[in-house]
Every structure is written in C-alpha cells, then in structure tokens.
Amino acid sequence: GEAVIELNNLKKYFTINKGIKRKKNYVKAVDDVTLTINKGEIVGLVGESGSGKTTLARVILNLTKPTDSHVVFNGINLSKATRKEMKKFRTDVAVVFQDPASNLNPRSTVMSSIMRPLILHGMPKKLAKEKAVKSLELVKMDSRYLNSYPHQLSGGQLQRIAIARALVLEPKVMILDEPTSALDISVQAQILNLLLDLQESFNLTYLVITHDLNVIRYISDRIAVMYLGKLVEFGPTDEVIKDPKHPYTEGLMAASPILDPHDRDKEKYLMEGAPVSLINLPTGCNFHPRCPYATKDCANEAPQNIIFPNGHQVACFRYESILKKI
Ligand code: SF4
Numbered sequence: 306g307e308a309v310i311e312l313n314n315l316k317k318y319f320t321i322n323k324g325i326k327r328k329k330n331y332v333k334a335v336d337d338v339t340l341t342i343n344k345g346e347i348v349g350l351v352g353e354s355g356s357g358k359t360t361l362a363r364v365i366l367n368l369t370k371p372t373d374s375h376v377v378f379n380g381i382n383l384s385k386a387t388r389k390e391m392k393k394f395r396t397d398v399a400v401v402f403q404d405p406a407s408n409l410n411p412r413s414t415v416m417s418s419i420m421r422p423l424i425l426h427g428m429p430k431k432l433a434k435e436k437a438v439k440s441l442e443l444v445k446m447d448s449r450y451l452n453s454y455p456h457q458l459s460g461g462q463l464q465r466i467a468i469a470r471a472l473v474l475e476p477k478v479m480i481l482d483e484p485t486s487a488l489d490i491s492v493q494a495q496i497l498n499l500l501l502d503l504q505e506s507f508n509l510t511y512l513v514i515t516h517d518l519n520v521i522r523y524i525s526d527r528i529a530v531m532y533l534g535k536l537v538e539f540g541p542t543d544e545v546i547k548d549p550k551h552p553y554t555e556g557l558m559a560a561s562p563i564l565d566p567h568d569r570d571k572e573k574y575l576m577e578g579a580p581v582s583l584i585n586l587p588t589g590c591n592f593h594p595r596c597p598y599a600t601k602d603c604a605n606e607a608p609q610n611i612i613f614p615n616g617h618q619v620a621c622f623r624y625e626s627i628l629k630k631i
Contacts, residue, residue: 306343309379309478309510310365313339316373317357317364321584332583334360335371336534339610339618344477347504347511349525349542351518351557355583356531358514362480365512366400367391396426399471403483405463408470409455415441416451419470426474440469444499461492465499472503478510485520497524518557522546530554533591534583536610540617550619552596552627590621598623 317335334357342348352358363369365376367383375384378394386394402408409418419440423433438448444465455463464484471479484500485493501524504511513524521528521542528545530538530553538551549555587594593603602622610620621627 306346308341308377309344310340310342310512311377312341312365312374313377314374315339315361315364315371315376317360317369318372330584333357333534333586334583335364337610338531338536339612340529340536340539341616342478342510342512344510345504345508346526347513347524348527348529349521350512350514350529350531351516351521352531353516355533357534357583358531359482361531362400362482362512362514366398366480367394396474397477398480399474399476399478400480400482401464401467401471401484404487405460405467406455408467409463411455413454414451415453415458415466418455418466419473422470422474436473437469440473441466443472443503444469459492460488461495464488464492464496468496468499468503475507476509478512481511481513483515483517484513486515486517493520500524530557533586535591535620536618537592537621538617538619540613540619541615544617550617550624550627551592551621552598552623553592555627556595556597598626 315335315338316333319332319334321330321332336357338361350358350361360369364371367376370384375382377383378398381390381394383391383394413421416434416437419437420430420433423436424430428436438451441448441451446462446465446469450458450462450466458466481500485496488496497520500511503509511524513520515521525542527540528538528542529536530545530551532553538545538549538554540550545554546558549558587604589602589604589606590596590599590608593599596603600623608620608622610618611624612618
C-alpha cells in the first residue's frame with residue numbers, strides 16, 4: 306500500500322523535575338515508535354491508560370512536537386512543511402474525540418457546529434450551509450436536527466454530528482480517539498458500522514485509538530499494541546489475535562475472550578501485575594516485571610524492533626518461544 310503516515314523511531318519525552326535535588330527526569334511517553342499507516346486501511350491502536358497512545362495521536366495530529374524524529378504525512382516531513390502544506394495537512398486529517406460533548410459547543414446549533422470548520426477555512430456561508438446539510442446526510446441523520454442544540458440530542462446522535470463535522474472538510478485521514486467508549490453498548494455497533502461505511506465510500510484511512518479490544522477486532526485491518534511508550538507489536542488483525550508474537554499482546558488477548566457485545570466487562574481486559582507507570586520505568590524491557598517469559602537478559606537490555614517480511618513487527622527477545630508457546 307501507499308504510505309499516508311510514516312513514523313521512524315519517533316520519540317516524545319516530557320521532562321519532569323523530581324525529588325529535593327530537582328533532578329531532571331524524562332517521561333518517555335512515546336519511545337522509538339516505528340509505524341506506517343497505508344492509504345485506505347484501518348489501524349487500531351490499543352493500550353492501557355499510560356501506554357502513550359494518546360500522546361502518539363497528538364504527535365501525529367501535530368498538536369505537540371516530537372522530541373526526536375518527525376511525522377511524515379503523504380511523503381511530507383511535517384517538521385519542514387511549508388505553510389501551504391500545513392494548511393493541506395489540517396484539511397486532510399480530521400479528529401473525533403471520545404466525548405461528543407467536548408467536540409461540540411453547547412450553545413451552537415448542529416448546523417453552525419458542522420459549518421464552523423468550513424467558515425474557518427474561508428468558505429462563503431451559503432456554500433458552507435449546503436455542505437453541512439450533505440455532511441449530516443452522510444451520517445444518516447435527518448435534516449430536521451440541523452437546528453437542534455447538543456442538549457437535545459442523545460450520545461449516539463452527538464457522535465454522528467461530531468463525525469459529520471469531521472467529514473465536512475473532506476479529509477483523507479480520520480483519527481478516532483475512543484469513538485464509542487462514551488456510548489451505550491447498543492449504540493456502539495451502529496457508530497462502528499457507520500464508520501466502516503464511510504471508510505469504504507471515501508477510501509478513508511483511520512487510526513482508531515482505544516482500550517476496547519472488541520472495537521479493535523471489529524474495525525481494524527491491522528493492530529498496533531503499545532505498552533509504556535513502546536510499540537510492542539504491530540501486525541494484521543488476524544495474526545495479532547490468533548498468533549500474537551509479544552507476551553503482552555498474548556496476555557491482552559487471553560484476558561479478553563471475544564465477548565458478546567451486550568455482555569462487556571471492561572475489568573476483564575485488565576491484566577495481572579503491578580499497575581503501569583511511565584514514571585519509574587523498569588530497566589531493560591519495560592514489560593519484564595509482568596512477563597511470564599522474562600529471562601535475566603530482559604531486565605538488562607531493551608529488545609529491538611523486529612520487522613518481518615509481511616510487515617508484522619514485534620519488540621521481544623523471545624518471540625520465537627512465544628509463538629511455540631514454550
Ligand atoms: Fe518478556 Fe523479555 Fe520479551 Fe520483554 S523481551 S516481552 S521481558 S520475553
């Protein structure tokens with residue numbers, strides 16, 4: 306496939322001052338992430354809170370600058386992009402956040418919320434209105450909602466409107482941050498199906514960030530797994546689910562059997578072991594304190610990223626043992 310987003314050894318560190326000596330410390334929120342997202346594919350990015358997945362999304366969205374390396378979008382290095390290229394980037398990449406309430410101004414009608422990105426891009430009001438009406442059709446909502454205010458709408462309807470607004474600039478890429486987590490279970494599947502339909506109609510590229518493995522399984526072509534700032538595994542959805550190469554992925558999959566969507570229990574996703582934190586990272590492989598396969602070496606050295614011919618990536622010394630389950 307044709308690469309839309311390319312990351313090579315991308316890092317995002319935050320500095321914190323810790324202790325009486327105000328010693329400088331780093332929080333390695335994104336550490337050495339190499340990842341390519343191709344045109345028209347859906348990549349699911351999964352990880353517990355504190356895994357760095359949200360920071361990675363913010364870096365890709367250019368909301369925060371990477372500490373090392375850069376984001377390549379459609380062949381353009383964003384750290385060196387011209388003003389015109391950045392304007393194109395902001396049109397081409399849209400984002401939908403988890404909480405529809407944070408996406409929409411409570412005092413704006415649906416119509417003005419959807420129109421706003423167009424007006425900000427200098428489009429005349431009349432044309433912007435026409436586009437807003439079309440956009441609402443795309444998310445399969447009746448035009449009578451154009452004059453509604455957010456408080457008059459359900460969570461599912463609000464998320465449809467947030468998607469309509471994201472679509473209005475005709476983006477090529479959508480970053481979806483927990484797009485269904487704030488919704489009732491019964492509405493989640495409708496929103497996921499809508500997203501799948503839109504993806505197909507416009508050959509959109511999605512990066513879906515979530516802790517919900519059922520969402521990832523349902524929607525993604527490829528799955529990227531993050532653990533404490535590291536991309537530990539990245540590969541085709543079937544392979545990652547059936548034959549995970551990384552012990553963390555294996556644990557994640559084993560801890561969450563494919564559930565009836567009406568009987569979800571988020572607790573089931575949580576693995577055993579100490580809670581994770583980006584502050585006080587373990588030495589060597591970040592996962593070694595919780596890893597059933599860990600050897601002495603794992604505590605001393607961090608594993609390199611291994612990339613297989615089909616693009617499947619894993620960062621673990623012992624992936625061969627994990628495949629053979631020994
Ligand atoms: Fe486990 Fe070692 Fe692999 Fe890390 S490198 S995941 S500790 S086996």
